[in-house]
Amino acid sequence: MVKVKNPWHRPVVIFLAAVIIVGIIIMVAISVIQNKPLHQKCKYGIVLDAGSSHTSVFIYEWPAEKENNTGMVRQKHTCNVQGKGISSYSANPQGAGASLQLCMEEAKQKIPAHRHPETPVYLGATAGMRLLRMENEEASDKVLDSVAHSLKSYPFSYQGARIISGQEEGAFGWITVNYLSKNLRKPTGTLGALDLGGASTQITFVPQQNIESYDNSIDFRLYGNDYHLYTHSFLCYGKDQALKLSMGKKLESTLKADKTDPIELRDPCFHPGYNFTRTVPNVFNTPCMREMKLANETFFHVGLGNWSQCQQSIRKVFNTIDCPYSRCSFNGVFQPSVYGDFGAFSAFFFVMDFLNLTSDTLATTKQKLAAYCSTPWKKIVENHPNIKEKYLSEYCFSATYILTLLEDGYKFTSNSWKDIRFIMKIGDSDAGWTLGYMLNLTNMIPAEAPDTPLMPYEGYVTFMFLFSLLILVLLLLVYFYFRRSTRTAQKDII
Numbered sequence: 001m002v003k004v005k006n007p008w009h010r011p012v013v014i015f016l017a018a019v020i021i022v023g024i025i026i027m028v029a030i031s032v033i034q035n036k037p038l039h040q041k042c043k044y045g046i047v048l049d050a051g052s053s054h055t056s057v058f059i060y061e062w063p064a065e066k067e068n069n070t071g072m073v074r075q076k077h078t079c080n081v082q083g084k085g086i087s088s089y090s091a092n093p094q095g096a097g098a099s100l101q102l103c104m105e106e107a108k109q110k111i112p113a114h115r116h117p118e119t120p121v122y123l124g125a126t127a128g129m130r131l132l133r134m135e136n137e138e139a140s141d142k143v144l145d146s147v148a149h150s151l152k153s154y155p156f157s158y159q160g161a162r163i164i165s166g167q168e169e170g171a172f173g174w175i176t177v178n179y180l181s182k183n184l185r186k187p188t189g190t191l192g193a194l195d196l197g198g199a200s201t202q203i204t205f206v207p208q209q210n211i212e213s214y215d216n217s218i219d220f221r222l223y224g225n226d227y228h229l230y231t232h233s234f235l236c237y238g239k240d241q242a243l244k245l246s247m248g249k250k251l252e253s254t255l256k257a258d259k260t261d262p263i264e265l266r267d268p269c270f271h272p273g274y275n276f277t278r279t280v281p282n283v284f285n286t287p288c289m290r291e292m293k294l295a296n297e298t299f300f301h302v303g304l305g306n307w308s309q310c311q312q313s314i315r316k317v318f319n320t321i322d323c324p325y326s327r328c329s330f331n332g333v334f335q336p337s338v339y340g341d342f343g344a345f346s347a348f349f350f351v352m353d354f355l356n357l358t359s360d361t362l363a364t365t366k367q368k369l370a371a372y373c374s375t376p377w378k379k380i381v382e383n384h385p386n387i388k389e390k391y392l393s394e395y396c397f398s399a400t401y402i403l404t405l406l407e408d409g410y411k412f413t414s415n416s417w418k419d420i421r422f423i424m425k426i427g428d429s430d431a432g433w434t435l436g437y438m439l440n441l442t443n444m445i446p447a448e449a450p451d452t453p454l455m456p457y458e459g460y461v462t463f464m465f466l467f468s469l470l471i472l473v474l475l476l477l478v479y480f481y482f483r484r485s486t487r488t489a490q491k492d493i494i
């Protein structure tokens with residue numbers, strides 16, 4: 001046997017082997033950086049959204065090692081607490097805490113037991129509790145004590161139950177939609193946030209103009225970028241309270257014009273043929289209507305089904321005359337021109353989605369809504385036998401209110417209407433303030449960008465593909481080179 005001798009064989013082979021080994025090490029390192037651990041350990045967080053109309057429990061989940069990266073936290077589970085919001089328990093505060101039990105038991109099942117002690121639980125109450133606090137502070141404290149006591153009885157890490165401010169509600173809703181849309185680490189624009197609840201509504205966006213009022217401005221530094229936000233929350237302008245305001249105004253003018261007994265409230269925002277007897281205290285028991293003096297006990301609520309008259313009546317709840325700034329939305333509140341795309345969620349979505357009005361032009365939306373409002377009540381009930389009549393009866397009002405709020409209130413135009421996206425979820429997580437609230441309280445969004453920015457997923461896939469191709473070509477070259485060398489050597493021997 002003759003040994004093949006070639007003086008530059010060895011360095012070439014060593015070089016190629018080194019390239020392959022380094023390549024494999026880089027691939028493994030990138031896989032780790034790309035946050036695709038072999039076995040994913042998760043952490044959890046619970047936020048209770050104690051809204052004016054109801055309470056929801058949200059369970060969030062994220063990979064234990066990579067909690068500071070945008071888009072890593074996702075909604076694992078949500079549970080709707082049965083019954084009304086916690087503010088409805090003012091006369092029976094213990095009932096508020098007890099109402100959370102079923103959903104909290106569910107949370108115990110959904111989160112692995114060994115994670116329970118480290119899982120934070122937060123409860124944030126919104127406009128319903130703000131109103132109760134205005135009306136009766138002692139009662140609102142008792143309700144908060146009751147829910148706090150209930151939450152402390154679970155094996156999680158209780159972090160507090162409090163009434164959040166309207167500014168926090170707006171700002172955390174904005175953080176949620178931009179975190180979920182992965183806008184926060186890119187130089188691209190952000191998404192404004194429009195939230196419509198039962199008792200308040202929020203508008204939050206990055207404006208182009210100066211913010212003239214200190215109360216409406218909020219600054220964040222997230223992942224190394226500065227955000228200067230405009231935000232405002234209108235208490236009493238959620239859809240349930242706005243209905244009361246609007247009906248109250250109509251009742252007042254009816255009382256002035258006609259003192260017959262019982263009073264007939266002829267309402268263009270309800271369908272023709274709709275006729276219900278209501279009692280004044282039931283409809284108007286809210287601090288949003290303190291100045292209105294409405295003594296009569298019962299009245300007939302009669303539908304007329306006239307969209308344009310309905311819009312006229314709703315306009316009366318917005319004061320668009322007085323403005324101490326260069327420009328206002330309504331009620332003397334400063335607002336810069338709306339700018340950029342907006343995500344409109346909660347009742348903005350529920351109502352517009354129910355009426356199939358989430359993707360039309362403003363003109364078409366108005367036409368369709370006018371036709372819907374004039375549809376007889378009997379037909380509406382026939383078409384939707386499974387929906388509670390109370391909710392069904394209010395969609396004409398609610399959608400007309402939404403259009404009026406967006407157009408006359410926030411000054412969206414037929415042109416900027418198309419920048420509004422009616423959304424419920426982004427990915428598998430709900431749009432709302434709860435996720436932003438938890439990200440903030442757990443410091444999961446760092447002010448500065450991490451030192452090693454991640455390669456985007458598409459870039460990672462392309463890189464891995466090209467690198468694998470390179471390794472394959474190198475292996476083939478080595479193979480052919482050796483084959484040729486061996487053959488040459490064999491020929492030499494022959």
Ligand SMILES: Nc1ccn([C@@H]2O[C@H](COP(=O)(O)OP(=O)(O)OP(=O)(O)O)[C@@H](O)[C@H]2O)c(=O)n1
Binds near residue numbers: 053
């Ligand atoms: N699928 C749903 C859920 C809720 N709603 C109604 O939409 C309104 C707002 O609901 P939500 O956003 O849950 O309000 P809350 O959070 O309870 O109120 P707030 O934010 O003002 O405290 C309420 O009138 C509720 O009855 C609806 O029409 N359809």
Ligand SMILES: [Ca+2]
Binds near residue numbers: 126196197
């Ligand atoms: Ca809400």
